[in-house]
Amino acid sequence: MAQIKKRNEISQQDKWKVEKIYKNVESWEKDFEKLKSMTPKLSEYAGRLSKGEKLLEYFKLDEEISRLAGKLAIFAHMKSDEDTANPTFQVLRDKIYAYSAEIQSMEAFFIPEILSLKEGTIDKFIGDIPELNMYKFLLEEILKKKPHVLSVEQEELIASVSDCLNAPEKVYNMLSNADMTFPKIKDEKGESIELTDVNYSSFIRSKNRTVREEAFKALFNTYKKYKNTLAASLTSNIKSFVFISKTRKYKSSMECSLKPNDIPIEVYNNTVDTINNNLKSLHRYVSIKKKLLGLDEMHMYDLYVPLIDTVQEHIEYDEAVKTVKEGLKPLGKEYLDIFDEGIEDGWVDIYPNKGKRGGAYSTGDYDTMPYVLLNYDYKLTDVSTLAHEMGHSIHSYYSRKNQPYIYSDYSLFCAEVASTTNESLLMHYLIDNEKVEKRKLYLINQELEQIRTTVFRQVMFAEFEKITHESIESGTPLTGEDLCKIWRNLNKKYFGLDMVMDEEIDMEWSRIPHFYSDFYVYQYATGYAAAHSFANAILKNGESAVEAYKGFLKSGSSDYPINVLRKAGVDMTTPKPLEDTIKRFDELLDMLETV
Structure with missing residues (x-):
């Protein structure tokens, strides 16, 4: 077995070009000192934002500081991740992270001060000073929060008890990760x-x-x-969130989670309803899997076993790049040119090395290139990971090139769409071009499992959250027995009559950490459905669909996520994106039965 290389043994051309941000630690330190000299000036604007000129000055200073802090942070965390045992870069990372918290505290006056301005003041500022027009959407977003922002004293009180309100999650993490x-x-x-x-x-x-x-x-x-402890932990977490939503005068905890991003509650409810209306597809999957595995009974513990063994192969990185490019061809020359630029200009840190952070991610900031961390291991999954992370990075590239700094990032609701669109296009290409029956079956199974786990499973989670939050909001307490019963009934409904409901599955709710981030998981399903809709349209309609998709990539956070997607042709307020995904699931099931 080959010994893992040290960082200095990895070829320069296989590493990301982080030196394009800072040549060395000395130049980083110089900029860090510059940042520390600039930041205190933010406090000088406290109590002075009632003049439009001062507001514009504040925006410009805040952007300069945020961009410099972003650049410093990206360099420090990338260098730290190259070799997590290197103390020099741990220190840099800790320094900038700690100072970023100080910057946030110096900016804390901004939103309360904007909300304290008389109605119509912001419109007058924008009318008098055309340069402020760029900030109109940002300011409107802040003003929309006004009914839900409390007095300074109340906000301070909530901030002071935030640690207590987060205690259930801490208890859960300690129990499940350390004590169990x-x-x-x-x-x-x-x-x-x-x-x-x-x-x-x-x-x-x-x-x-x-x-x-x-x-x-x-x-x-x-x-x-630990059923009773785990139930007390989860229901206490829900009660904390219900308390916050009521205190902030939202109609429900779901509205409290969705409204800040202007996502209508109907999007959540439609997601659950659409999947419920199409559960026959999941029932069919269970039935086909049972038959192909040759089982008399299909149990919950049979659900994850692959229909076919992983295809063993060794794919060199250069070959992976070629394969991904072939898969992404429908996106057109401009997109592929950016992809090539990323590969050739040092966006990607390719191979594992001793001390390197595991996994994969896309990073970068407004004043840097996009960067991709991989731990490439020559497998088909690594090819898919390259497509996924380059999807994130090219999304960032387009967004930063086409938006001013304040709108250059994209919302969580949209974050996984571009990466999953790339994966979807790659999978279409691989399945359509595979001639070896065994490999084709393996690929079909991969995509089916992705839809089952990312769409059906996450929506079942979302439905569990909806039921539990609504019960507690209506004053109905929930015990461990209640949670097990809710979970059992959902599993019965989702997996159908061909699945034997082993009693152990009743406890599965207790090992889902995402339930401590209220109403988060539905976004996996909506993101996947939006990506599938884009991929579908690109393959079907060609150039016009590509242009609409690039419009989405260029939009950043210049509008609310639902609007950004709708302008590009994907309307998440309708069932269509999810229905199209289920249609693909059915097509794959047809292929599975005929291969």
């Missing part, structure tokens, strides 16, 4: 091995049914021992 231990089980070789939350994911995919059944039962029976 699992029994030993037998692996595929018959050897005794301690089960963990991490290795469970490989055991539940095991070809050996006894192994996955034992892992499944051992995991959920351990969670069951």
Whole structure:
């Protein structure tokens, strides 16, 4: 087995060109000192924003400071991630992160002061000073929050108890990550091995049914021992969020989560309803999987086992780049030229090295190139990861080139759309061009599982959140037994009659950390559906769809996410994007039955 290389042993052409941001630590330190000299000037504007000229001055200074801080932070975190054991860059990262918190505290006066201005003042400013027109949408966003912003004293009080309100999540994390231990089980070789939350994911995919059944039962029976504590933790978290939403005068906790991004509640409810109206597709999937696995009974622990073994292959990075480019051809020359620029100009840090942060991500800031961290391991999944992360980076590239700094980032609701569009186009290309039956079956199964887990599963989670929050809001307390019953009924509904409902599945709600970020998970499904709609339109309509899609990539946060998507031809207030995704799911099931 090849020994993992040290950072200095990796070829220069395989590393990202972080030196384009700062040549060395000395030039970083020089800019950090410059930042520290500029930032205190922000406080000079406190109490002076009742004049339009001062507001414009503040915006310009704040942008200069934010851009410099962003550049410093990006360099520090990238260098730190190259080798997490290098203390020099840990120090740089900690310095800029700590100072960024100071900047935020110096900016804290801004929103309350804007909200304290008399009605019509902002419109008058914009009328008198044309330069302020650029900030109109940003200011309107702030003014929309006015009914939900409290007095200074109340805001300070809520800030002071925020740690207490976040306690349920901390308790859950400590219990599930630190205190909870699992029994030993037998692996595929018959050897005794301690089960963990991490290795469970490989055991539940095991070809050996006894192994996955034992892992499944051992995991959920351990969670069951803590059922009352876990239920108290989750319901306390929901109560905290309900308290905040009522205090801030929202009609419901769901509105409190969605309204700041101007996402209509109907988007959430339509998402749940559309999936509920199409559960027959998921039932069909369970039925086909049961048949292809040759099982008399389909149990919950059979759900994750692949229909076909992972295709073993060694794909060189250059070959991965070519494959991704072929998959992205429908996006046209301009998009592919930007992709080439990224590959050739040093956006990508390709291979693992000793101490390098694991996983993959896209990063960068307004005054830097986009950057991509990979840990390329020559597998097909790594090819898909390259397409995904370059989707993020090219989205950022377009957004920063076409928007002023204040609108150059994109919302969480839109964040995964471009990356998933790339993955969808790549998967279409791979499936359509694969001639080897075994490999084709593997690819079809990959996409089916992606839709099952990202769309159906996440919407089931979203429905659980809706039920639990509405129960607690109406004054109905929920025990561990209640949560298990809600979860069981949802599983029955989603997976249908062909699935045996093992009693252990009742506890699955207790190991979903995302439930501590209220009404978050539905965005996985909406993001995937929007991406699929874009990919579908691009493959079907060609250039006109590509132009509309590029319009989305260029929009940043210059409008609310629903509007940004709608202008590009994807209306998330309608069931169509999700229905189109389910149509693709059905097409893949047809392929599965005919391969």
